Amino acid sequence: MPFGGPPAEAGTVYLVGGGPGDPGLVTLRGAQLLATATVIAHDRLSPPEPLTLRRDDAELINVGKQPARHALSQDEINDLLVVKAAAGEAVVRFKGGDPFVLARGSEEAQACAVAGIPFQVVPGITSGIAAPAYAGIPVTHRSVAPAFAVVTGHEDPSKGATQADYAALARFPGTLLLYMGMGRLGEIAAALVDAGRPATTPVALVEWGTTPRQRTVTATLADVADRARQVGLASPAIIVVGDVVALRDEIGWFEQRPLHGMSVLVPRTRHQASELSERLRTLGADPVEAPTIAIEPSRATEALRDAVASLVDGAYDWVVFTSSNGVDATWAHVEQLGGDARWFSRVRLGAVGSGTAEALWQRGLLADVVPERQTTRALAQALIAAASAAAPRALLPRADLATPTLTAELRDAGWDADDIEAYRTVAAAELPDGVAERIRDGGVDAVAFASSSTVRNLVDLLGGTPPPATRIVSIGPVTSQTCREVGMRVDAEAESHDIDGLVAAVVAATRTG
Ligand SMILES: C[S@@+](CC[C@H](N)C(=O)[O-])C[C@H]1O[C@@H](n2cnc3c(N)ncnc32)[C@H](O)[C@@H]1O
Known part of the structure; x- marks a missing residue:
């Protein structure tokens, strides 16, 4: 790993920030440690894709909530890190955003210090800066906001004494970035207005920032809670309060990409899928890889x-x-x-x-x-x-x-x-976990077929064709013909019968939707 530094060492705990979601925002040091650790403890907010860098024999432990069991408590996580490192493992605690920003990485470091376990901290890009940046909102701007404040929205401001001082926050001369505040959005907005921020102050909510699921809603302190409810916006989201929100109209970019928010099934050989997926991802899509044939x-x-x-x-x-x-x-x-x-x-x-x-x-x-x-x-x-x-x-x-x-x-x-x-x-023997259900439930917007054999194999694996609302895109006339033979309508066919052509056809098919 260029510039990634030395491999993870046995007996050490690494508190690694994974950034807000886009796997490309993991640091080189973080990637090097993920690739060399023998134990990786991750959770719901740490980005999943970088975990694929891990060694084949690395133990992966999800310390967040899972269907069959509760999340580990913070004390249990601390113990786990200490016990694993003491047993000689090279342990990465992989966390969303930055491990020391409104997160309990510092408590994990304290637990290691108390137990005499060597540890290192690898900062990550925090969601409060990255999610607005991907929404076209700079947290500072020379003529709009000279400062920003990072605040927890976890406490209920209407219930008396809180650590966050809403009177001070209302006076703060800059942008407010509230994390973990979606559950109390109405109370937070009301508390800021009561303490003197104008009700017309612009607010943005950025949900699942930097991921293909990113959604942004803009409003004012007066109506933001209603707007969030109307749109069904929920956690994880960053609440951005301040005039910088208006810049989004001018410099929004991420959600403007042609395939933003579209999930596209890529049924190809395991070997070939990555190039197409990468191209689709660059245009904003969420590629769902389904190897249907193997070489x-x-x-x-x-x-x-x-x-x-x-x-x-x-x-x-x-x-x-x-x-x-x-x-x-x-x-x-x-x-x-x-x-x-x-x-x-x-x-x-x-x-x-x-x-x-x-x-x-x-x-x-x-x-x-x-x-x-x-x-x-x-x-x-x-x-x-x-x-x-x-x-x-x-x-x-x-x-x-x-x-x-x-x-x-x-x-x-x-x-x-x-x-x-x-x-x-x-x-292929079967589709990856959950993919068949996702296709059947309409959770895939388009399927990009690159050959006739993938058409037949997908229909076999699925036990039928995708639902009618799913756009079907084909790489060329032979593949289109096979689609029709198995009972599918073809929404777009590539003009040049290669990856470029297929990607252009996916864009065309989703535009006409
Ligand atoms: C426990 S805090 C962890 C923050 C993390 N340490 C960081 O630096 O980003 C969890 C909160 O971070 C915010 N968050 C994390 N990932 C996010 C994302 N991709 N988009 C928007 N907000 C996110 C949400 O406010 C969420 O409730």
């Missing part, structure tokens, strides 16, 4: 190995790839045989799809032919047009279930095409 090595690897070995003898004029999986499988043989990119110096390369061309490029190989329309038919035509020899010899390392179109068209044109199984596509 397995071919059972008959000798044929491809022999073909690869014969490349150096000039046995082929062309090697034609129809997927990045084919590139991966072929390259694995090159490596096993002790070869490198020079083994391809006597052949020309064809590739369908920018992902396939990219997989070649990563191995130092530039594809000679990449058809504009990314179908196997277009590839066949482009190859035939580009061939200089009379009867070109071509190696086609493909999937076990690949359609015969490409090979047939090349052979019809006089090519000597060697179609060799490079890998197998098999159906």
Whole structure:
């Protein structure tokens, strides 16, 4: 981990701030410790995605509430950290936001100090600053607010003495950031007005800030409680009080992204899902990954190995790839045989799809032919047009279930095409936990299908098609046809049959909704 510092040490407790929710806001030090700890204690407000950095053998303990049992008390959490570290574990206590801002990280540090357990604190980005920033609200502004105050909204201001001094807060010359205040929103707003803040003071509520679920409501102290009730806004949320709220109209950005708040199912191979998910996430979507097919090595690897070995003898004029999986499988043989990119110096390369061309490029190989329309038919035509020899010899390392179109068209044109199984596509055994229910309950706004096999496999795994309100998006005509065959309406089809095209089609489909 660049700049992440040394790995987590046995016998030490690390109090790590996980930031407000966006996994990209975890610090490099925090990520390094998550990746090397042997025990990680997390809770409801610590972001879940960074936990996937953990070692395979790390023990993950949820100290927050779970359906089957209550949350651990603070004393129990303190004990757990001390006991685990004393037993020689490298312990990360992973917390939402910053561990020392309106959180009990300081009590956990005290417990370690008392027990003589070494500990370190890794600050995190606190939600009171980050959630407004993602809502387009700066907590200070040179001409609007010179200061901000971080306040707990946990206490009931109408019940006499509280630690938060509402008279002082009402006079405070800057922005107020109230955490944990949604349960007492009405009382808090009333207490500030009673103590002298104008009832017209702007207020923003930012719920689930920095996550795809982020929602922001703006109001005034006079009507904020009613507005929250109307919209159904609840905890976790930051209450922002002050004139900086108005800047949101000018510099709001996060919720304005084209797919903000949309959940998009990504039924792809485990291997390929991440690129599409990442692209969707950048546009604001909440990608739900559902691996429906898995790539397995071919059972008959000798044929491809022999073909690869014969490349150096000039046995082929062309090697034609129809997927990045084919590139991966072929390259694995090159490596096993002790070869490198020079083994391809006597052949020309064809590739369908920018992902396939990219997989070649990563191995130092530039594809000679990449058809504009990314179908196997277009590839066949482009190859035939580009061939200089009379009867070109071509190696086609493909999937076990690949359609015969490409090979047939090349052979019809006089090519000597060697179609060799490079890998197998098999159906996944089941959908990840909760995903089937989420799809059936309409909790997914769109499904992005990148191949016909994912269409069939998803319908099999689901035992039917998604509900009619779910937008169906397909990567190209063949996949669309399969969607229709299984009884689904296609809301958008990618114009370019690659990840870019699929992402653009998802945006188009959700706009017309
Ligand atoms: C116990 S405090 C923990 C604060 C945390 N230590 C921090 O620095 O952000 C919990 C409160 O933080 C706020 N909070 C945490 N995550 C949030 C998020 N993603 N969006 C809005 N508010 C959040 C809410 O006010 C919530 O009630």
